[in-house]
Amino acid sequence: MLNYYVTSGKEMIQNARVKLLNSNHIQDGKYVLYWMQSAQRTDFNHALEYAIEEANRLEKPLLVYFGIDSNFPEATERSYQFMLQGLHEVSKKLTDRGIAYQFGIESPPTGVKRLSDNAVMIVVDRAYQKLQRSWRKEVSKTVKCPFVQVETNVVVPVETAYSKEAYSAGILRPKIHQHLDEFLTPVSERILEKSLTSPPEESIDLANIADVLDRIKVNEDVKPVKEIEGGSEAARMALLRFIQTKLDAYPEDSNDPGKDNLSGLSPYLHFGQISPLEVALAILESDSSGSEVFLEQLIVRRELSMNFVYYNDQYDSYRCLPEWAQKTLQNHLSDKRDYVYSLSEFEKAETHDSYWNAAQIEMLRTGSMHNYMRMYWGKKILEWCKTPKKAYEIALYLNNKYELDGRDPNGYAGIAWCFGKHDRAWSERPIFGKVRYMNSRGLERKFDMDKYVKRVNAR
Ligand SMILES: Cc1cc2nc3c(=O)[nH]c(=O)nc-3n(C[C@H](O)[C@H](O)[C@H](O)COP(=O)(O)OP(=O)(O)OC[C@H]3O[C@@H](n4cnc5c(N)ncnc54)[C@H](O)[C@@H]3O)c2cc1C
Known part of the structure; x- marks a missing residue:
């Protein structure tokens, strides 16, 4: 249900996904502006549907803007x-729905501020990291119209789930579960009643991606x-594919690096190209015996990362x-290290450990690393520095540079976990102190590691 309106600059917010970021009044203008930023999709996008609903109510067309920074x-x-x-x-799907869009190569707040001159109101999706939050803050302070944020990249809105940082998944899990029935509901697609004949400025053409990459001079x-x-x-x-071929075996096989029994959805979730809500509903509908274990990862673990960030x-x-983790690591600062590698040695996968090297090579070549190997990978960097x-x-640095899903709350939480975050203290040992330890013998005991190394080398 997205039927809460901004009428006169006063909040009328009963929907926990919707938050007013300033107290401005509706302006005279030509369109409602949806600033697409973290939810780069047209399906299961609460922010887009909210913007359409507002455009229809105000009898205005809708303009979707995306700034490529x-x-x-x-x-x-x-x-x-x-x-x-x-x-x-996204651009093709918006056209199919009769919605005008404008994509520009610029810092997003710059584009939004310029387009705000003709906007009756602005809607944006929600992000959790510092930079994206600072962009929203900057816009909220400068535009003259109402600026509304709609949270659509989580199942349970972060502040509804918990009002402070959760110490562990154990703390957050019951808080999330108590809201699941309320938020596990599909998003219905609205029809835009009035269309803009063309965007106010020419949009860049995304058909030729090589050309756009050239223009933005990427690394x-x-x-x-x-x-x-x-x-x-x-x-x-x-x-x-995951539901049909892997979900049933997910509880037994998802940890096994040799088996590759994961969904591979994290890059899509990172860019908001698929909604976690859509994923969760499809998983529930499958009625698979693997659903519960998978949803724990998708909802509780993932949203613990949003809570953290x-x-x-x-x-x-x-x-x-x-x-406790900082203290115990500090106490073991002068412990002897059998191996110490430089950034360059790590980066080029030049350690003595073939499993670690395979994990690093997997990331270099494929932009992804098996979940279990990410834990081992992080723990060993701690041991060898x-x-x-x-x-x-x-x-x-390495995670953010090479992983397709890097720079994500999950990446920050995953690395912090390797150093003790969201975990408990274990028995004391060299270098790690009370931080949980992992070793290659554990990998060999549990999994067919040769199969993993072969799989990586084959790619
Ligand atoms: C050191 C380290 C670094 C990591 N870096 C990233 C990162 O940069 N980006 C990223 O998205 N994830 C990261 N993770 C978390 C996890 O490893 C990945 O989300 C997962 O491997 C993605 O593969 P998948 O989509 O096939 O996972 P699946 O097992 O199919 O799980 C489905 C979804 O559930 C969520 N999920 C699964 N495992 C976790 C977890 N442990 N914590 C939080 N959410 C989880 C993800 O959104 C994932 O896409 C990291 C973990 C560690 C230990």
């Missing part, structure tokens, strides 16, 4: 290409991955770790 921190040709493939699909060190294509349709295909300002630094702080920086 060529200076986005840590973005590479690999990530831009994936994003642009998805945006190209070409990290090449696109040929085997995976961005976009909502590709995401939906991956979801269907939203409530903990230090989420991108070592300082985000709980006090002079200091845990240095290890933290290296892990974040």
Whole structure:
């Protein structure tokens, strides 16, 4: 239900997904503006549907704007290409629905502020990280019309789930579960009643992605991955394939790096090309025996990361770790390290450990690393660096540079987990102190690791 309106600058908000970011009144103008930013899709997009509903109510057309920021921190040709493939699909789907769009190469707030001159109101989707939040803040302070944020990239809105940082998944799980019935509801598609004949300014053409990549002068060190294509349709295909062939075995096999029994949805979720709500509803509908275990990952674990990034300002630094973890790692700072590698050695997969190297190579070549290997990978960086702080920086740097799903709340939470976040203290040992330890013998005991190494080498 998205029937709560901004009528006179006063909040009439009963829907937990909707939040007014300023107190301005509806302006005279030519259109309602939807600033698409973190939800790069036309399906299951509460923000887009809310904007259409408001446009119809105000008897205005709708304009969808997306700003492609060529200076986005840590973005590479690999990530831009994936994003642009998805945006190209968005542009075609908007056209099919009679909705005008304008995509520009510029810092998004710059474009939004310029287009706000003719906007009666502006709607934006929600993001949790610092930069994207600062963009919204900047816009909220400068535009003259109402600016409304609609939260659509989580199943349960972050502040509804919990009003503070959750110490662990155990704390957040019951809070999320108590709201699931309320929020696990489909999003129905509205029809826009009035269309703009053309956008106010010429949109860049996304049909020729190579040309756009050229124009934004991306970091070409990290090449696109040929085997995976961005976009909502590709995401939906991956979801269907997963449900049909892997979901039943997910509880037993998802940890096994040799088996590759995962959904592969994280890059699509990262760019908002598929909604977690759509994924969750499809999983529930499948009635598979693997559903519960999968939904724990998709909803509780993923939304624990949003909770972390939203409530903990230090989420991108070592300082985000709980006090016990920082203290125990500090106590073991001078422990002897059998191996110490530089960033370059890690980056080129030049360690003594063939499993670690295989994981790094998997990430370099495919833009993805098996979930279980990510944990091992992070733990070993901690073990093989002079200091845990240095290890933290290296892990974040490599993860954000090469993973297609990098720069995501899940990445920050995943790396922090390797250093003790969202975990408990374990028995004391060298270098790690009380932080959980992992070793290669554990991998060999549980899994057919040769199969994993062969699979990586074959790609
Ligand atoms: C060191 C480290 C770094 C990580 N970096 C990232 C990252 O940059 N981006 C990223 O999206 N995830 C990251 N993760 C979390 C997790 O490894 C990936 O989400 C998962 O491997 C993605 O593959 P999938 O979509 O096939 O997962 P599936 O097992 O099919 O799970 C489906 C979805 O559930 C969510 N999920 C699964 N496992 C986790 C988890 N442990 N924590 C939170 N959500 C989870 C993801 O959204 C995932 O797409 C990291 C984990 C670690 C330990």
